[in-house]
């Protein structure tokens with residue numbers, strides 16, 4: 279009997295990364311989404327194609343053998359699937375974890391199989407599975423919380439592959455970069471052992487991997503997106519072709535590299551090779567990624583543990599330079615009222631209605647006593663003055 283994986287999110291990463299590798303590992307994937315058009319397309323097409331792009335050309339793989347359920351309309355069916363499944367993964371965005379937790383909690387609670395369910399959140403966030411786990415606990419009856427660990431095991435992950443928004447006529451097909459990295463904690467699985475998924479690199483300590491990824495790939499990407507947006511450039515590869523902004527991105531990544539090297543014992547040489555690889559990846563014109571996608575959700579990106587304030591606060595605590603990162607923060611603050619991005623509208627409102635000090639606290643969660651705080655207040659004042 280095929281192993282069953284329940285994948286929340288039939289979007290770019292759900293189809294173009296997670297499902298591709300789960301299918302290759304022999305899982306039957308059950309997609310869960312809330313958007314009718316996504317579910318209808320998955321239910322009426324028995325396969326879709328993932329085209330991997332690299333400098334060597336393109337390679338197309340076909341994903342088959344999946345099912346799809348709309349959790350907005352059929353949550354009882356989702357609960358039944360989770361009760362029997364081997365694995366739950368998700369790629370819905372960190373802010374959506376609280377919405378998928380209730381149905382997962384009910385499915386876990388209904389389990390009678392002896393093997394615990396493996397749960398791996400595949401989001402760009404530090405400790406995303408821990409966050410989901412906490413929401414699941416909150417949605418579990420108090421007398422069942424203690425035994426939850428016998429029914430499900432939770433492992434954090436770091437996930438890296440650039441999947442741009444796909445053209446409207448692409449249907450379910452996804453065009454992505456060939457490069458990928460999927461790193462998952464193995465310790466939570468204990469004696470049961472981790473799921474058998476060859477694409478995953480299993481590690482005991484995820485912190486160096488997720489911080490290196492978020493504070494290099496995503497810090498660099500977001501820096502390019504916000505500088506590019508404010509310079510009137512649409513595509514990420516065009517931003518990186520601009521010598522001035524490319525130098526800025528490199529300068530920012532030099533600062534986050536200092537933190538990664540100091541904190542995780544990665545050598546400077548190794549980190550700089552990594553940085554150069556990332557700059558080449560995000561410069562790839564074949565990916566046709568937009569500044570609006572990469573800059574999406576600025577409130578999340580400006581938050582305390584995220585790609586700018588996360589490294590800048592730690593650098594400031596160590597007395598190391600973080601001025602280049604503050605430049606990225608200033609550019610992010612100007613990503614306002616972007617069509618289709620609710621957080622960019624909320625950002626504009628916050629900057630208009632609050633004092634610079636209150637806006638800094640609300641946006642970044644920094645304590646006024648933190649060494650980074652006055653520097654962010656300065657940037658907030660500048661953004662307010664130009665707004």
Ligand SMILES: NC(=O)c1ccc[n+]([C@@H]2O[C@H](COP(=O)([O-])OP(=O)(O)OC[C@H]3O[C@@H](n4cnc5c(N)ncnc54)[C@H](O)[C@@H]3O)[C@@H](O)[C@H]2O)c1
Pocket residue numbers: 286287288289290291292310311312313316349369370371372374377378400401402437438439440441442
């Ligand atoms: N695209 C990338 O390059 C990339 C790479 C690595 C990690 N990620 C991360 O992966 C996650 C997903 O990103 P994406 O680019 O695939 O976004 P996406 O918008 O393409 O996909 C998200 C999907 O989640 C669905 N969804 C929303 N609410 C839901 C709910 N309550 N239940 C079930 N499904 C729901 C949406 O309908 C959509 O289909 C994010 O955390 C992102 O940071 C993205």
Ligand SMILES: O=P(O)(O)OC[C@@H](O)[C@@H](O)[C@H](O)[C@H](O)CO
Pocket residue numbers: 402437438439440441495496499500571572573574575
């Ligand atoms: O997905 P976000 O909004 O956290 O960040 C946007 C991009 O930087 C991101 O999706 C990258 O493409 C991805 O993290 C590459 O692995």
